[in-house]
Amino acid sequence: MTFSDLNLNTSLLKAINDQGYTTPTPVQAQAIPYILEGRDMLAGAQTGTGKTAGFTLPLLQILSDKKTSKPHRKIRALILTPTRELAAQVGESVKLYGKYLPLKSAVIFGGVGITPQITMLRNGIDILIATPGRLLDHIGQGTVDLSGVEVFVLDEADRMLDMGFIRDIRRVISILPKGRQNLMFSATYSDEIKTLANTLLHTPAEVEVARRNTSSELVKQSVILVDCKRKSALLGELISKNKWEQVLVFTRTKHGANKLSEYFQKIGITAAAIHGNKSQSARTKALDDFKKRTIRVLVATDIAARGIDIDALPHVVNFELPNIAEDYVHRIGRTGRAGCEGEALSLVCVDEADYLKGIEKLINKKLDSRIIEGYEPDPSIKAEPIQRGRGGGSGGNRGGSGGGNRSSKPAQKREGGRHESSRRDSSRRY
Ligand code: AMP
16 A cells, blocks of 8 residues: 555645655554544554554645635644653654645643743644643633634543543543544553543544554564662663664653763763653753764653654663553654664563563563673562562662662652553552
8 A cells, every 4th residue: 555545635645755655554554544534533553653644644634625714824633642742743743744735833832931832823823732731721821722623633642641631631622612523542442541532532433553562573672680789880881882872761760860861971871861850951952862863872761751753763771660561562662663673671670570570461472581691680689569669770779770769759650640540550460
């Protein structure tokens, strides 16, 4: 199948061609026809599958085909995303694919000044990409008019719920005009997601694509068993010896991300950390530097890294395993994208054995594990529960990312969330 088979207009085909895409990905091939028919849709697809183009391309076509009779430019499409990074990336995609169309788009999120956003909104746009919090600020101030919305996209709905945005989403939905088209994307289906889909969508078409990291052979996954306190030294050595040039490293806590980034800088490996306590400009700069390869290592927490889209990212390292098994799949989804091979390495200490089991159960696969000479785990170290704030590296008192930290938060709580979701609670079974 080619993109022309999907009945996309010549402006879009030209933009797709500029990107060098030749074949639609499975989610694009399935979703684009339904969306062009004007149907509501529920799509099970996560980042890395090409889902952004899957909804952006038909959305742009719908808006450019249907001439609006309204005298003033009104927002005709609203895309909600859970994080600022994802909003920015979706915004870039809209600009990229819509570059030959006369449609205007804008991205609004928190952490940056609101006044330029108000000016942008006042000048008139067709497509708005937003995170829930800042959108509600604009709604509260009366600086955004959503009465002309024809298409509503809820991206990464499961992550939105994880982050505690359910009430915000419902408030936004309640003020959208009736009779619009709704598209909902989610990587996982919990009961909460199904309830939300039932209230939002009308006789939706359902599209499901394989979770690429459970089926993809492109990501080589492996585990190194190592003591928590020796993880930083080992990772520094692996990066230097193997000359890895672009490594995305995950820690469980913001504090851990900072410590590890500082450690790398100390040993001469350029690095930066991104997490929810960093300003938006610091996060954008770190991500840009990493993409441009000005820095070799980007240390991130799960929420900050959500949706990060880096072409052909070769290495993802779990410095600490996530306490939610699904996050492992999201994390390693940063590599092995769009046909490029990638490697996902997890450094696992004795405290994390249960997390590893949970992950292997979720992905239905035993991960290869090995021990590195000189970094053999000390058999006299007994496992300590991470939930009680001990062990596990950056957040625990074993200080995997350089020294102890007794003031860390309990492992079950993490940044960005307004409340703990039921999915998170269910992860405790591991
Ligand atoms: P997404 O799942 O939307 O985050 O997209 C993942 C990556 O796939 C992005 O880097 C896109 O630029 C890329 N991509 C999207 N569609 C295609 C396609 N049809 N062929 C090749 N790459 C694509």
